[in-house]
Amino acid sequence: xxxxxxxxxxxxxxxxxxxxxxxxxxxxxxxxxxxxxxxxxxxxxxxxxxxxxxxxxxxxxxxxxxxxxxxxxxxxxxxxxxxxxxxxxxxxxxxxxxxxxxxxxxxxxxxxxxxxxxxxxxxxxxxxxxxxxxxxxxxxxxxxxxxxxxxxxxxxxxxxxxxxxxxxxxxxxxxxxxxxxxxxxxxxxxxxxxxxxxxxxxxxxxxxxxxxxxxxxxxxxxxxxxxxxxxxxxxxxxxxxxxxxxxxxxxxxxxxxxxxxxxxxxxxxxxxxxxxx
Ligand code: A2P
Numbered sequence: 001x002x003x004x005x006x007x008x009x010x011x012x013x014x015x016x017x018x019x020x021x022x023x024x025x026x027x028x029x030x031x032x033x034x035x036x037x038x039x040x041x042x043x044x045x046x047x048x049x050x051x052x053x054x055x056x057x058x059x060x061x062x063x064x065x066x067x068x069x070x071x072x073x074x075x076x077x078x079x080x081x082x083x084x085x086x087x088x089x090x091x092x093x094x095x096x097x098x099x100x101x102x103x104x105x106x107x108x109x110x111x112x113x114x115x116x117x118x119x120x121x122x123x124x125x126x127x128x129x130x131x132x133x134x135x136x137x138x139x140x141x142x143x144x145x146x147x148x149x150x151x152x153x154x155x156x157x158x159x160x161x162x163x164x165x166x167x168x169x170x171x172x173x174x175x176x177x178x179x180x181x182x183x184x185x186x187x188x189x190x191x192x193x194x195x196x197x198x199x200x201x202x203x204x205x206x207x208x209x210x211x212x213x214x215x216x217x218x219x220x221x222x223x224x225x226x227x228x229x230x231x232x233x234x235x236x237x238x239x240x241x242x243x244x245x246x247x248x249x250x251x252x253x254x255x256x257x258x259x260x261x262x263x264x265x266x267x268x269x270x271x272x273x274x275x276x277x
Pocket of ligand 1: 136137202211212242244249
């Protein structure tokens with residue numbers, strides 16, 4: 001069987017791509033692109049009718065720019081109920097995918113493999129009082145999905161999105177998202193007073209400074225929010241960031257008495273790396 005399907009040519013840079021469409025891929029039409037900094041942007045694309053995922057999961061994304069394109073894992077930043085898909089991406093100089101992906105325009109085509117997967121889902125955690133979402137950089141993406149899903153608020157009384165970045169400008173995506181969510185006619189009422197956004201910056205002056213891990217270790221995070229230090233009875237945790245951040249935050253969860261869960265064995269915390277780096 002041929003590796004390639006017969007289909008209309010995907011669009012790249014406003015022109016039909018000369019490359020055949022790889023088998024097993026959805027073609028997504030770019031609807032909107034927003035750049036935040038030299039290193040961060042988000043984009044929205046059409047959602048295929050038959051593409052199903054759970055809020056917090058990821059899929060493999062590529063561009064129709066080669067016979068065998070490069071694919072990278074991207075968390076869906078939009079919730080499972082949305083009729084478009086949103087992604088939040090880093091721009092890596094000379095990155096095999098993001099060097100090209102950062103140039104997409106409305107009308108272009110993005111490729112996506114058909115299967116979604118991941119551990120940062122509501123199913124991987126036992127119910128609890130507070131859900132902590134610890135993220136650095138583009139690690140906020142799966143949480144951008146989960147904070148827009150009513151199911152998250154069915155399961156947890158309070159949702160605390162903690163986002164740590166190097167610079168203030170890198171917080172913008174999360175800030176805009178939470179502001180829009182509070183104004184949203186459908187979900188605004190549900191999140192009101194129950195979604196807390198805690199931001200921190202490490203490499204320039206800001207109201208709150210320091211690594212998330214230091215803020216947990218010293219207890220400043222809990223003191224600032226007026227909640228007890230986290231523990232296995234009331235708190236559930238999802239973590240998404242760089243490999244080092246995951247390891248250090250996971251160790252802190254373990255030292256606070258939490259146990260790690262999976263989709264098939266839900267427990268008190270789950271971990272996933274922010275993939276493209
Ligand atoms: P720092 O500026 O002190 O390195 P990066 O872009 O390198 O992934 O970093 C994003 C944010 O995550 C930065 O604020 C960075 O802080 C922070 N960070 C990096 N490594 C860790 C870690 N091991 N634990 C917690 N935060 C981290």
